[in-house]
Amino acid sequence: MKQRAYIVNTGIITAIGNNTPSCLDALLHSRTGIGEAEYLQTYWSKELPVAEVKASNASLAAMTDTNSLWPRTALLSAIAVKEAWQPFADKATGLRVGFFSATTVGGMDLTEQVYKTFKEDSNAADFDKIKNHECGAITELVANHFGISDFVTTISTACSSAANSIMMAAQMIGNGMLDIAIAGGADSLSRFTLNGFNTLMILDKQPCQPFDNNRRGLNLGEGAAYILLMSEKAMQQCGATASCMVSGYANANDAYHQTASSPDGTGNKLAMGNALKVANLQPADIDYINLHGTGTANNDSSEGKAIETLFGSNVPMASSTKAYTGHTLAAAGAVEAVFSVLSIQHGIVYPNLRWQTQMEDVGFMPVTTLQTGLDIRHVLSNSFGFGGNCSSLVFSKC
Amino acid sequence: MELYITGTGIVSGAGNTGDDGFLKQEPSYHADKLLCVEPNYTAYIPPMQLRRMSKAVRIGIGASKMAMASAGIEKPDAIAVGTAMGCLADTEVFLGKMIAQDEQMLTPTAFIQSTHNTVSGQIALLAGCYGHNHTYVQRGHSFEHAIINTQLYLTENSNQQMLVGGIDELTDGSLAALQIGGINRKENSTPADVLNGNHTGCIAGEGAAFFTVTNTKPAQRAVCIKDVYAFTEKDVTKAANKIDNYVSAIHIHADAVILGLNGDEKSNAFYQFLQNSVFNQIPQYAFKQLCGEYATASAFALGMFASIIAKNEMLPSHSALNKEATELKNVLLINHYMHYYSCWWLQVV
Numbered sequence: 001m002k003q004r005a006y007i008v009n010t011g012i013i014t015a016i017g018n019n020t021p022s023c024l025d026a027l028l029h030s031r032t033g034i035g036e037a038e039y040l041q042t043y044w045s046k047e048l049p050v051a052e053v054k055a056s057n058a059s060l061a062a063m064t065d066t067n068s069l070w071p072r073t074a075l076l077s078a079i080a081v082k083e084a085w086q087p088f089a090d091k092a093t094g095l096r097v098g099f100f101s102a103t104t105v106g107g108m109d110l111t112e113q114v115y116k117t118f119k120e121d122s123n124a125a126d127f128d129k130i131k132n133h134e135c136g137a138i139t140e141l142v143a144n145h146f147g148i149s150d151f152v153t154t155i156s157t158a159c160s161s162a163a164n165s166i167m168m169a170a171q172m173i174g175n176g177m178l179d180i181a182i183a184g185g186a187d188s189l190s191r192f193t194l195n196g197f198n199t200l201m202i203l204d205k206q207p208c209q210p211f212d213n214n215r216r217g218l219n220l221g222e223g224a225a226y227i228l229l230m231s232e233k234a235m236q237q238c239g240a241t242a243s244c245m246v247s248g249y250a251n252a253n254d255a256y257h258q259t260a261s262s263p264d265g266t267g268n269k270l271a272m273g274n275a276l277k278v279a280n281l282q283p284a285d286i287d288y289i290n291l292h293g294t295g296t297a298n299n300d301s302s303e304g305k306a307i308e309t310l311f312g313s314n315v316p317m318a319s320s321t322k323a324y325t326g327h328t329l330a331a332a333g334a335v336e337a338v339f340s341v342l343s344i345q346h347g348i349v350y351p352n353l354r355w356q357t358q359m360e361d362v363g364f365m366p367v368t369t370l371q372t373g374l375d376i377r378h379v380l381s382n383s384f385g386f387g388g389n390c391s392s393l394v395f396s397k398c
Numbered sequence: 399m400e401l402y403i404t405g406t407g408i409v410s411g412a413g414n415t416g417d418d419g420f421l422k423q424e425p426s427y428h429a430d431k432l433l434c435v436e437p438n439y440t441a442y443i444p445p446m447q448l449r450r451m452s453k454a455v456r457i458g459i460g461a462s463k464m465a466m467a468s469a470g471i472e473k474p475d476a477i478a479v480g481t482a483m484g485c486l487a488d489t490e491v492f493l494g495k496m497i498a499q500d501e502q503m504l505t506p507t508a509f510i511q512s513t514h515n516t517v518s519g520q521i522a523l524l525a526g527c528y529g530h531n532h533t534y535v536q537r538g539h540s541f542e543h544a545i546i547n548t549q550l551y552l553t554e555n556s557n558q559q560m561l562v563g564g565i566d567e568l569t570d571g572s573l574a575a576l577q578i579g580g581i582n583r584k585e586n587s588t589p590a591d592v593l594n595g596n597h598t599g600c601i602a603g604e605g606a607a608f609f610t611v612t613n614t615k616p617a618q619r620a621v622c623i624k625d626v627y628a629f630t631e632k633d634v635t636k637a638a639n640k641i642d643n644y645v646s647a648i649h650i651h652a653d654a655v656i657l658g659l660n661g662d663e664k665s666n667a668f669y670q671f672l673q674n675s676v677f678n679q680i681p682q683y684a685f686k687q688l689c690g691e692y693a694t695a696s697a698f699a700l701g702m703f704a705s706i707i708a709k710n711e712m713l714p715s716h717s718a719l720n721k722e723a724t725e726l727k728n729v730l731l732i733n734h735y736m737h738y739y740s741c742w743w744l745q746v747v
Contacts, residue, residue, distance in 0.1 A: 043501040103535075104513060108493075116497050122574035130575050134482055135514065136537035140630075149630060153543045156484065156514035156535040164532060171550045192489075195496050196509035253477075253522040253531040259510050270528055278554075386510070387519025389531055 005170040005181070005229040006242035006398065010338045011084030013076055014223035014325040015051035018063070019083050024342050027350045028370065032324050034207045034219050040189045048203050050189055051221030051326025066145055069128060071107035072188035072222070074138045076331075080224035081142055085182050088228065089146070091238040095179040098151035099143045100169040101226075102161030102185030102330040106135040109190040138186065151178060156330065158385030159292070160251070161185050162225070163333030163393055167249035169229050179234040184334030186224030193329065194220055200259060208295035210320035211304065211366045213357040218294040221326020225334035227341065244344045247378070248279025248394030259386050260298050265306030267390035268292075272310055272380060275392035283311045285378050286394075288349050290336045291366070292382040293320020294327050303382060304362030315364040316380075317371065323353035333383035333391065340379040340395045347374040399549050401611045401623040402747070404559065405469025406708060407461040408701040409434050410605035412688035415464050415705055416441075424716035425589045425688055430582075431573060431602040432690035436460065442467075447524075450507075454485045454567040454606075458517035459524060461606035462561055466525075468708065469610040474561035476530035477518050478547045480540030482693030484514035486569045517565055530560075538738025540564060541697045542628040552613040563608030564697025573602050580664070581736060582691060587661070592687035593719070595661030603690015607701035615747060621704045624648075624743040632737050634664070638671040641732060641741050645676060648743055654681045654713065654723040656699055658733035660691050665734055672732065673719065681723040683713050696733040696740055703729060707746055 012019065015033025016026035026033070033051040037044075040052060053060070053076065060075035061068035064082050068075070081099075110129040118125035132141065139154040151172070155165045162185030169183035187193075197203050197220060204217035230240055252274060254267025261268065276283065292303055300320075307315055321339050328335050343349060352366035377397045384390045406415060411432025413420045434457050439448050442463035448456065458479070466472065492508040510516075515533040522531050530551055534543040541564030548562045576582040576599075583591075583599035592601055615622075627644050631637040645652075655677045659669045673682055689698040706713060707726065715722060731742035 106535075112493060112497070115493050118574070119494065119571065122571075122578060127575075127578050131579060133575070134537060135484070135535040136482060136540070139536065152630070153534060153536045153539070155533065157518075157531070157533050158513050158515055168532075168547065168550065171554075175550065175553065191496060191501060192493060195501050195504055196492065196506070196512070199504045199506035199509055251530045251532065253519070253528050255522045255526050255528050258516070258519060258523065259506075267528065385515075386513050387515040387531070387533075388522055389515055389519065 002174040003176060003231045005173040005246045006235055007227050007244050007341055008230050008235060008240040008242045009084045009087060009228040010341055011080035012225040012335060012338045013053055013079045014328060014335055015053055015221055016324050020338060026324060030351060030353060032207060032353060034326055042191050042194055044194060047205055048194065049207060049219050051219055052189060053222055070141055071132050071138060072109045073103050073105055073186045074141045076188055076224035077101060077138060077142045077186035078145055080226050081146060081182055084226045084228040085146060088238045088240060092180055095234050095237060096150045097148050098169060098172060098178040098181040099148045100153055100165035100181055100183040101139040102155045102165045103135045103138050103187055104156055104158060104161060104330040105187045105190050105193055106138055107132040108192045109188050112191050157389040158387055159329055159332055160383040160385040160389040160391040161330035163383035163391035164251055166227060166246060166333065166337055166393055167251060167391060170246040170249055173229055173231050179231050181229040182226045183229055184226030185330040187222060187329040187331050189220060189222040202296045204295060207354060208323055209354045210293035210295040210322055211300050211352055211359060212355050213359045215295045215297060215300060217296050219326040221328040223325060223328045223331045223335055225331055225338045227337050242398050244341055244395050244397050246393060247396035248275040250274030250278060251391045254388035254390055256388060261302035261384060263302060265302035267388055268303050268306035268384055269309055271390040271392040275394050279394040281378060281394065284314060286316045286380045287376045288343055288379045289316055289318040290340050290379060290381040291318050291320040292384045293322055295322060299384065301361055304359060308363060317349045317367045319350050319352035319367045321350055336381050337393060340381045343379055344376045344395060344397050347376055348372050349374060399623060399625050400613060401549060402616050403609050403621045403704045404612055404616050405465040405610035406701050406704040407464025408607045408698060409436055409457040409461045410689045410698050411603050421702060421714045428586050428588050430586050431568060434604055452485055452487045452511055454487065454565060455517055455520050457606040458565045459520060462521050462563060462608040465608040465610050471559055471610060473525035473527045474610060475558035476551050476560045477521055477527060478532040478544040478562045479518040480534045480544035480564045480694055481514060481566055482535060482537050482540045483566050483572060484535065485512050485516045486567055486572050488512040490569055490571050538693050538735030539628050541694045542626055542740045545626055548611055557614055560611050561608060562611055563606060564694030565606040566604055566692045566694045568602055568604040576602060589687040592661045593684055596663045596666055597661055598663060600660035600662045600686060600691035603692045603695060605689055605698050607697035619707060620747055621707050622745045622747045624745050626740060626742050628740040630737050631739060634668040637739050638668050641672060642676050644741055650728045652680050652730045653725050653727050654683060654729045656683045656685060656703060656729065656731045658686055658695065659684045660686045668734060681721050682719040683717045684719055685717060693735050699731050699733060703744060
């Protein structure tokens with residue numbers, strides 16, 4: 001018998017807020033985080049808007065009493081972990097605690113500062129800026145800071161990374177391998193990722209318009225988010241209560257192209273359909289879909305078609321929140337998991353910001369005004385990425 | 399945990415499983431790195447695609463195809479990959495150009511192939527595998543976590559064949575960084591330096607080792623992964639005690655122990671305790687003199703064992719440290735990479 005993975009708390013930092021209440025407030029008031037880069041030093045700062053957390057590394061470090069010389073991804077991660085974990089950290093004695101993080105950028109923000117010197121003379125470069133380059137080093141810094149050691153892992157499956165870390169955490173609680181899991185992901189902006197996405201010509205030079213017929217691409221964002229999962233036993237010991245749980249998950253591969261989605265969203269369909277199966281739900285049971293909805297021509301078309309195949313003419317309320325937070329890459333699945341939890345807790349569905357024109361190849365339209373007073377029982381959240389990686393999660397009210 | 403290995407493919411500095419002479423010869427070198435001896439890929443990868451692949455992708459695809467071929471399957475149901483560093487060469491190409499060209503006039507190819515999930519994505523793409531697809535990047539536990547993921551997946555999807563592997567490539571840049579970090583040795587090493595040395599760091603390595611795995615017992619002789627105990631520990635004495643306690647707790651008679659001994663002064667005390675105290679009566683073998691030191695080297699060691707069992711052979715004599723095993727039923731594989739440790743309980747069934 002599988003144990004349930006209850007969601008007892010959340011932690012988040014994105015361009016729209018430094019914690020869960022401030023992000024919720026921005027969502028309720030349609031405040032976007034997308035604008036000109038102030039902290040990311042790039043040739044493209046005037047041309048390519050980003051959803052940046054408006055704080056220096058020193059201010060981020062001060063929020064958790066960490067080291068400002070850490071990679072920015074680790075600083076963001078620590079802030080979101082602290083919010084989710086701190087209320088329960090001293091109540092978990094004797095329980096097995098896991099930390100499941102995700103990142104694609106690792107310590108690249110520091111590596112790119114010294115790489116030129118390093119290549120010319122490896123001994124001349126500041127090694128402190130290279131030593132935490134590995135993705136796993138980011139997770140290790142944060143795990144050590146909070147004294148978590150029972151199980152610590154990092155997943156890197158591009159834009160679906162955090163969804164996969166939540167999936168694995170739910171499985172390990174489900175199988176009784178852990179009692180508590182802090183699961184999500186973190187990615188800071190870096191010149192490497194901004195330029196990489198720019199070469200693919202999928203960045204919008206204006207604030208993005210997901211699921212709009214005239215969409216132009218995505219805006220990169222940065223942030224970190226984690227959900228705190230507990231077994232029933234851990235909840236009792238920690239005096240925790242849960243509003244919802246991870247009821248379904250699935251990971252599939254599109255096997256179509258290294259960076260593009262198949263036109264009919266083969267992998268997307270498999271991920272959504274299998275997540276519903278794991279949750280033992282029918283499509284009609286889903287009240288809200290938090291779309292991957294990056295704003296690229298390719299993603300939104302494939303995702304929309306896959307949803308129509310699965311849901312037919314009864315597509316539930318759906319919206320992308322990337323017009324608020326930008327695409328936070330390895331954090332996206334967790335940022336949107338937190339938003340899904342808030343949707344269930346508060347009975348709300350967020351408007352898909354800046355939507356103007358119905359897509360020609362997709363029949364349903366996203367929610368465009370804030371919906372309140374709803375009974376949201378089941379939310380489906382999608383995260384699709386490079387390498388054909390497609391993951392979907394289902395969150396259900398307890 | 400009961401995971402049965404049905405197929406193995408290795409591309410390593412010690413050779414590859416496409417070669418009949420793999421592991422037959424005693425290693426001989428005086429070098430600062432052991433780069434992969436790559437197979438002829440024509441049987442595995444179309445030439446047009448091969449030209450575009452970085453070494454990480456090439457050795458990963460090559461090893462995975464060899465594993466699938468030895469298991470007699472064309473595509474797995476699911477894939478999990480462990481890689482500490484990901485596709486470093488393409489990362490460095492894009493990073494170098496980005497800096498040299500001040501972020502302008504860049505092309506996407508290297509960026510596309512730089513993501514950590516490129517190998518698992520490319521395997522799925524080439525095989526047409528729509529199943530579960532995961533990539534773990536937790537330093538010295540990257541491969542161990544891919545194995546735990548395999549267990550989780552097969553628990554929910556019994557009777558399927560999952561492909562799981564560990565892969566890391568070495569670049570000039572990573573070698574320099576790992577030497578500064580004291581993980582890899584700056585000076586040239588011989589196999590004896592790895593087995594008996596007391597240096598700063600170990601000879602650098604790289605490699606890919608892939609496995610097809612199922613949770614139902616196969617008809618033929620196979621290696622079963624009974625358990626993987628993975629932990630991090632900064633203190634080598636405490637790490638050795640943890641292994642000692644674990645070995646007592648699982649209560650088995652080990653026929654042999656395969657050690658990640660690497661001649662590094664930082665970890666010698668750990669292995670000395672195991673060799674002289676915990677396992678002093680048991681045949682001991684080493685593997686890092688074959689493949690070098692890298693974060694997913696435990697995949698090489700597992701592959702070395704699984705491939706000799708599949709061929710009804712014994713562990714190579716040249717890798718024996720004290721005496722040779724006469725029987726291989728229960729075998730322990732103990733590895734470390736920095737402060738990441740793992741102890742594998744393997745059983746021949």
